Amino acid sequence: MFRKIYFLLPVYNESKSIHDLLLNIDAFSQTISPSVESIVIDDCSKDDSKKWIQKAKNNLKNITLTEIFHTENQGLRGALNSGFAHLSNQVSHDTAVITMDGDNTHNPYLVREMIERLEQGADMAIASRYCPQSRISGLPKHRIFLSQGARLLYKIFWRIPGVKDYTCLFRAHSGELLKKFYKCTPAPYLEEKSFACTTELLAKLNKAAPTIVEVPMILKYGNKFSASNVQLGRTILSSLQILTRKA
Structure with missing residues (x-):
C-alpha cells in the first residue's frame, strides 16, 4: 500500500486545461x-x-500543490528535470510518482488501476x-499516423518487455524504481531537447530491468484548450537519433 502519490505535471501554455486537470x-x-501532492512545473x-x-489552488480541497516556475x-526536458530533482529526496518504497501531460487529455481516474498494478508487483505502469x-x-489523423510509425520503430529497435507505447508520458512509477534511477542517473x-525525452526517460528507467505493464487508456484530445506544443519536425529527428543509439 502506498502512503503518498505524487503527480508530476509539466505545463507550457496550457491555459484553463491545467486548472481543470488539477481539479480532476x-x-x-x-x-x-x-495522500496526493501535485507538482506543477x-x-x-x-x-x-x-x-x-x-485559481485551481484556491479551490483545491484535498491535495497539496507545489509550484515550480x-x-x-x-522545454519538456527541463520541466521533467526540475520535477525529478524536486522529488529526489522524497521518493521511498511507499510512494509512487505519476507523470502525465498538463493539458487535461489524461484521465487521473485511470491512476487507480495503474497503482493497483504497482501494488501487484509491477515497477511501472x-x-x-x-x-x-x-x-x-x-487527435488529427496525421498525428495518429506518426505515433503508430514511431511505435513500430521503437518496437523493432528497443523491444522493451511489456511495452507497446514508448512515447506516452502518462506513467506510474514505484518509488523503488525511481530510487534506482536516481542512483545510476546523475542530474x-x-x-x-524535444518531446523525445519521454522515450529517453523510459530507456534510462529500463536500465534497472523493471517489470513494466500497460493499462488501456482513452485519450480525449478534445479536452485540450490550447494548441499542441509538439514541434513535430524536431521530435521526429530526435526520435530517429535516439532510436539508433543507447539512451
Whole structure:
C-alpha cells in the first residue's frame, strides 16, 4: 500500500486545461487512501496558465500543490528535470510518482488501476494507446499516423518487455524504481531537447530491468484548450537519433 502519490505535471501554455486537470486530480484524490501532492512545473508559459494554476489552488480541497516556475523556457526536458530533482529526496518504497501531460487529455481516474498494478508487483505502469480496449478521440489523423510509425520503430529497435507505447508520458512509477534511477542517473537526468525525452526517460528507467505493464487508456484530445506544443519536425529527428543509439 502506498502512503503518498505524487503527480508530476509539466505545463507550457496550457491555459484553463491545467486548472481543470488539477481539479480532476483533487476529485480523484478523495476516492483513494494515499495522500496526493501535485507538482506543477510551469515552463515560462506566455499565456494565462499561471492565473489558472492560482485559481485551481484556491479551490483545491484535498491535495497539496507545489509550484515550480521557470524564468526561461527549457522545454519538456527541463520541466521533467526540475520535477525529478524536486522529488529526489522524497521518493521511498511507499510512494509512487505519476507523470502525465498538463493539458487535461489524461484521465487521473485511470491512476487507480495503474497503482493497483504497482501494488501487484509491477515497477511501472504505462497508460497505453495500444491496448485492445484503448481509444483515441480528437487527435488529427496525421498525428495518429506518426505515433503508430514511431511505435513500430521503437518496437523493432528497443523491444522493451511489456511495452507497446514508448512515447506516452502518462506513467506510474514505484518509488523503488525511481530510487534506482536516481542512483545510476546523475542530474540533469534527461538530455533530449524535444518531446523525445519521454522515450529517453523510459530507456534510462529500463536500465534497472523493471517489470513494466500497460493499462488501456482513452485519450480525449478534445479536452485540450490550447494548441499542441509538439514541434513535430524536431521530435521526429530526435526520435530517429535516439532510436539508433543507447539512451
